[in-house]
Structures are given as structure tokens and as C-alpha cells.
Amino acid sequence: MRRLLNIISTLFGITVIAAAGIAYYLYASFTGPGPSTEDKTLVIPKGSGVAEIAGILRSENVIEDTRIFLLGVRLLSEGKPLMAGEYVFPKGVSASGAMGIMIAGKSITHRLTIPEGLTVREVLELVSSEPLLDGPLPPQRPAEGALLPETYQFLRGESRASMIARMRDAMTEALAEEWEKRDRSILVKTPEEAVALASVVEKETSQADERARIAGVFYNRLKKGMPLQSDPTVIFAITLGQRKLNRGVTYDDLKTDSPYNTYLVKGLPPGPIANPGRAALRAVLQPMSHKELYFVADGTGGHAFAATLEEHNKNVANWRKVQKAQQTQ
Structure with missing residues (x-):
């Protein structure tokens, strides 16, 4: 019995050590430097599941092992979703770091400048020709003078209708502010x-x-x-x-x-x-x-x-x- 207990104790110790070693390896692989040798700009499409995201990252050499990434997300993301968007994944970013970028939603911000003095037609042409915006122009044409010219920041995939609505709201706000100071x-x-x-x-x-x-x-x-x-x-x-x-x-x-x-x-x-x-x-x-x-x-x-x-x-x-x-x- 004593010999059996010794054997069981030894096997248990070996199992614990092995499990700890495996856990350490997985954690080190998840948090250690990734394989990319340059910054990567990638688009994570809307509706992408974690497995699809892992596949994208692996195909672009941002992560080395999709299984480690999936396991790390399951255990360490605290249930927070990975958000779609356009991201820059820095050179050598870890799988953990890539996960953190998408959880934080740190998408690339683009700019669209509307010069002063354009007509509504000209503004609509600029918005329509911006390739990083999505969707059609609003069905109802804004009134002349209703859009505020300035530089607008936006994320890839924002709708054109939303951009026009922001310009209209900006004009309403600017006019109200300047009118009060008249x-x-x-x-x-x-x-x-x-x-x-x-x-x-x-x-x-x-x-x-x-x-x-x-x-x-x-x-x-x-x-x-x-x-x-x-x-x-x-x-x-x-x-x-x-x-x-x-x-x-x-x-x-x-x-x-x-x-x-x-x-x-x-x-x-x-x-x-x-x-x-x-x-x-x-x-x-x-x-x-x-x-x-x-x-x-x-x-x-x-x-x-x-x-x-x-x-x-x-x-x-x-x-x-x-x-x-x-x-x-």
C-alpha cells in the first residue's frame, strides 16, 4: 500500500509539473512576440467569428498558431468580444496584444475634408467618391447651405448617409453657437x-x-x-x-x-x-x-x-x- 501511494504521488506530481509546463508554454506562446516582421494593416469584416479572425491573423502571419489564439481568447478575454474594424497590428505583436487591440476597438481613423464654399452637389460627389465609406447617399438631398465644411474623421465602412447626417448636425450646432454670439x-x-x-x-x-x-x-x-x-x-x-x-x-x-x-x-x-x-x-x-x-x-x-x-x-x-x-x- 505504501509503495502504491508513493507511485500515485509520483504520478500526480509528474502530472502537475507537466500541466504547469504546458500551461506555461501556452501562456508564453500567447503573450510572447508574434511572427510578423512588419506592421500589418488588416480589415476584420463585420460578423466575423473568433475562428474566422484567427484564420485571418494566421494567414497574414500576425499569429503563429490559431489553436493557441482561440484558447487564449476563451480563457483571457473575460468574455469581451473582438470587434470588427480596420486595425494596425504592430510588428511582432503577440497574440494577446492582437486580441487586446480588437477588444479595445482601436480601429484606424480616416479623414474626409470638405472645403468651404462647395455646393451640396459638390459635397455629395466627394462623399460618394470616398472609397472607404459604405452604402448609398441619403435618398433626400440636403438643402443648400445645410452642410458644414470641415475635416471629418471616420472609420472604414461608415455609411455615406451617416456622414451626411453628421455634416448636417455639425452645421446646426455651429450655427446655433455663432448665432448666440452675434x-x-x-x-x-x-x-x-x-x-x-x-x-x-x-x-x-x-x-x-x-x-x-x-x-x-x-x-x-x-x-x-x-x-x-x-x-x-x-x-x-x-x-x-x-x-x-x-x-x-x-x-x-x-x-x-x-x-x-x-x-x-x-x-x-x-x-x-x-x-x-x-x-x-x-x-x-x-x-x-x-x-x-x-x-x-x-x-x-x-x-x-x-x-x-x-x-x-x-x-x-x-x-x-x-x-x-x-x-x-
């Missing part, structure tokens, strides 16, 4: 009017330091009952934002019969002609105070401003000289 003496009386005027300012200049000044010019003209006489509104009257004009504005264009033609119709256009950015909204709601009534391009990308028609005519003559010199060159 100069109470300005002539625009509603947020909608502010967006309409901001869209004209946005199309008139790309210079950040000119926006509030141009807004001031338009307010001065409105106070005197003068038409805004903005070329971008004439372009919108012709195209309705559905196409590019691809040429300069002619004298005949200035006669276009449209409520958007601010050469013929006094006051603001009936709605936005593009999507203004936050800076243009702020310029219209907090305009520069001055007595200027005119501005014209100066040949440097900016504008020359004038308080009188005589000054303006001189600026126009200078601009025509610049144009002539450019054409000659």
Missing part, C-alpha cells in the same frame, strides 16, 4: 438669413482676413438700399448649383432673371448659394464696422476696398491693368 445690431434677423449671406461671403473670398470686411461691405449696401451685386449669386442663378459655369461672368449674365441675381434684386438671395464654413458664419454675425461700399480683385488673391465710387473705379482700372498684363504674359 452682434445684435446686424440686419440679418434669422439664422437662415445668416447662412444665406455667409454663403455669399464665402464665395467672394478665400482670404480669412477679408471675410468680416466683405460682410461689412454687404451690410453697408443693405443699409443704403443698394443691391449686393455679387457675381457668385449670378453664377448660382445660372447653374442653381447643379454644374460648374467654367467661364467668367458676362454682362449678359448680369441680366439673368432670377431671385438669386443680386444685380437685379435688392436684399439677400432667397437662400444659400453654397455651404459656408464656421469662419464665414462668424464674419456675417460679427462683421467689421467701416464705411466701405465696394471691393474688386487686386490681382494678388485678395481685394481692393473703397468707400466711394470714384475710389472703386480707380481700383477697377488697376485690376483691368493686372488682367491685361496677365493675358499678355
